[in-house]
Amino acid sequence: MSYSSGVVTGVLATAVAAGAAGGGWWLLAGKSAEPAKAAAHPIPASVPHPAKEDQFNTITLTADAEARLAIRTGTVERRTVRRTRAYGGEVLVPMGRAVTVAAPVGGTLKAPSSGVPRAGEAVKACRPVFQLLPLLTPEAQATLSASRVEADGQIRNAQSQLDAAKIALDRAERLLKEEVGSRRMVDEARAQFDLAQKAVEAATARRDLLARVLGEVEKGTTAPLAIDCPEDGVLRTVSALPGQTVPSGAPLFEVVDLATVWVRVPVYVGDRPDLDPDAPAAIGNLAGRPGELTRPANPVPAPPSANPAAGTVDLYYELDNKSTGYSPGQRVGVGLPLKGETEALTVPWAAVLYDLQGGTWVYQRTGERTYNRRRVTVRFAAGDVAVLAAGPPVGTVVVTAGAAELFGTETGFSK
Numbered sequence: 440m441s442y443s444s445g446v447v448t449g450v451l452a453t454a455v456a457a458g459a460a461g462g463g464w465w466l467l468a469g470k471s472a473e474p475a476k477a478a479a480h481p482i483p484a485s486v487p488h489p490a491k492e493d494q495f496n497t498i499t500l501t502a503d504a505e506a507r508l509a510i511r512t513g514t515v516e517r518r519t520v521r522r523t524r525a526y527g528g529e530v531l532v533p534m535g536r537a538v539t540v541a542a543p544v545g546g547t548l549k550a551p552s553s554g555v556p557r558a559g560e561a562v563k564a565c566r567p568v569f570q571l572l573p574l575l576t577p578e579a580q581a582t583l584s585a586s587r588v589e590a591d592g593q594i595r596n597a598q599s600q601l602d603a604a605k606i607a608l609d610r611a612e613r614l615l616k617e618e619v620g621s622r623r624m625v626d627e628a629r630a631q632f633d634l635a636q637k638a639v640e641a642a643t644a645r646r647d648l649l650a651r652v653l654g655e656v657e658k659g660t661t662a663p664l665a666i667d668c669p670e671d672g673v674l675r676t677v678s679a680l681p682g683q684t685v686p687s688g689a690p691l692f693e694v695v696d697l698a699t700v701w702v703r704v705p706v707y708v709g710d711r712p713d714l715d716p717d718a719p720a721a722i723g724n725l726a727g728r729p730g731e732l733t734r735p736a737n738p739v740p741a742p743p744s745a746n747p748a749a750g751t752v753d754l755y756y757e758l759d760n761k762s763t764g765y766s767p768g769q770r771v772g773v774g775l776p777l778k779g780e781t782e783a784l785t786v787p788w789a790a791v792l793y794d795l796q797g798g799t800w801v802y803q804r805t806g807e808r809t810y811n812r813r814r815v816t817v818r819f820a821a822g823d824v825a826v827l828a829a830g831p832p833v834g835t836v837v838v839t840a841g842a843a844e845l846f847g848t849e850t851g852f853s854k
Contacts, residue, residue, distance in 0.1 A: 498849055500808045510841035512804060513787040517833050520783055520821045523774040524714070527725060528704040530769040533757070534741070536696040538669050542685045546573040549663055550681040558677045562668045568692055569679070570663035590646035597642045601635035608632045672696040695767070700760045702736055703744075704773045705751035714775050720756045721774035721822075733774065733822075734763060783818070784827040789839040791817060791825050792846055802838040802845050803831055810838060810845055 500508070551567040562568070611628040614620025672694040679691050702722060706714065721733035736756035745752040756773070758765070765771065792800045799817050802810045815830035831837070838845060 497805070497809065497811045498802075498845055500810070502808065505808050508841040508844050510845075511839050512836050513790060513839045515784060515786050515827075515831050515833055515835040515837060517782060518785050518824075519780050520785065520824070520826055521718075521780045522777045522819060522826075523721065523821065524710065524777060526704050526706060526773045526775060528702040528722070528756075528771045528773040530758075530765045530767055530771060531701040531703055531755075532695050532697070532767050533699060533701045536672075536699070537675070537693060538672075538695075539693045540568070540666060540669065540691050542571060542666075542687055542689045542691055543664070544571070544573045545685065545687045546571045546664075547684050548572075548679055548681050548691075551665070555677070555681060556674055558674050561673050562671070562694060564668055564670050566668045567665045568668055568674075568677075569666040569681070571666055571685075572663050574684075587646065587649045590642065590649055593642040594639065594646055597635065597638040601632070601639050604628070604632035604635040666691060668694055670694065670696055671698075697765075697767075698759075698761050700758050700765055700767070701739065701741070702756045702758055702771060702773060704754045704756065704775065705746060705749065706754055706775070708745075708750055708752055711752060713777050714754075715778045716754075718776040720776075722756070722758055723772045723774070725770050725772045734758060736773075784830055784833065785821075785824040786815070786827060786830065786837055787839045788820055788823050788825045790837040790842060791815065792842050794846075800846075801830070802842050804836040804838065812846070812849065 549570040549572055551570050553567070556562055556566075556568060608625070608628040608631075611620055611625045615622065615625050674692055675695045676693045677691075678693075679685055679689070685691070702720070704720070716738060719735040719737050722736050723731055723733040736758040739755050739757040741753075741755040743753075754775075786801060790801045792802075794800060799815050800812050801815050803813050805811045813831050815825075816828040818826045818828045820826070
């Protein structure tokens with residue numbers, strides 16, 4: 440073998456040995472990397488028996504526990520409901536129901552025998568609130584004195600006519616009894632006597648009225664005039680006191696009739712086209728909690744008013760206030776119905792429960808004394824029902840009384 444042949448042979452042998460060593464290393468490195476790779480990406484979780492929401496929230500009661508809870512149930516229904524929108528309203532005194540009473544003439548005020556009622560007190564119509572002693576000028580005194588003298592003369596004249604009519608009636612009756620006169624003469628005489636008697640009564644009443652008004656003329660006053668309450672209501676203000684001298688036209692008191700009140704509702708102008716203007720409103724507390732008692736109020740025409748700064752227009756509703764006792768200026772919650780009706784899934788509002796995160800649930804009865812908590816999605820409340828966007832199917836029996844106790848039992852707050 441030559442020198443060059445030996446060199447080539449050595450190089451080839453060295454290359455073969457290096458390749459064999461590299462292949463062995465690659466095999467060993469690949470086998471050791473597979474466990475490391477598997478250990479770097481473990482399985483996130485292992486759940487042998489996954490729980491479903493409609494399976495693990497189940498409560499089974501004993502007969503005694505169910506009786507003690509007094510559980511009552513309702514059903515899921517599909518019904519036609521009208522949606523309402525909540526607003527704030529203000530109670531007002533209706534126009535024409537506030538009356539201010541003023542002094543008819545100048546004079547001195549005096550308290551009636553029952554005393555002057557205080558502001559805020561309920562008063563009846565025709566109850567005297569004040570007595571007014573009018574102040575007479577010399578000209579008025581002379582006129583009243585002349586009228587009294589004239590009234591006395593009218594009484595004397597009417598009495599004379601009555602005496603004459605009495606004589607004529609007696610004569611006609613006597614002639615009829617003697618069969619000389621006729622029944623017609625007696626009837627005519629009796630009619631004249633009755634007319635004369637009425638004239639005497641009228642003249643006497645006029646004289647008594649003047650005497651009562653005149654009183655002690657020489658002292659410059661007349662008999663007290665009763666200032667009565669014009670209608671049933673509540674005294675809102677009393678502007679004068681007994682013993683005070685007031686001029687003619689001075690306000691004395693104001694009475695308001697609160698048997699019926701108005702409710703003014705400022706509504707955003709963009710909402711007005713969606714509201715039903717002819718439907719009654721529901722008046723309740725300002726908080727407007729679903730399911731609470733409300734009272735109907737009918738729309739009433741009123742002078743138009745609006746607030747350009749707030750972009751609102753006022754709607755007015757009339758509310759019966761005999762048993763509720765709303766006060767003028769009181770703020771109330773108002774539910775105004777929207778146009779149109781919709782058919783939706785509903786449950787009694789008493790069946791809806793809220794959890795700590797604000798989720799809404801109901802308990803459905805799945806068997807004898809067995810109840811299951813089901814999630815529902817509430818769209819809005821309409822009176823005493825909750826309208827659902829998602830929930831159990833129609834006909835599902837849900838708990839309406841005792842649901843809170845079931846929730847406490849399930850979460851461990853009660854036994």
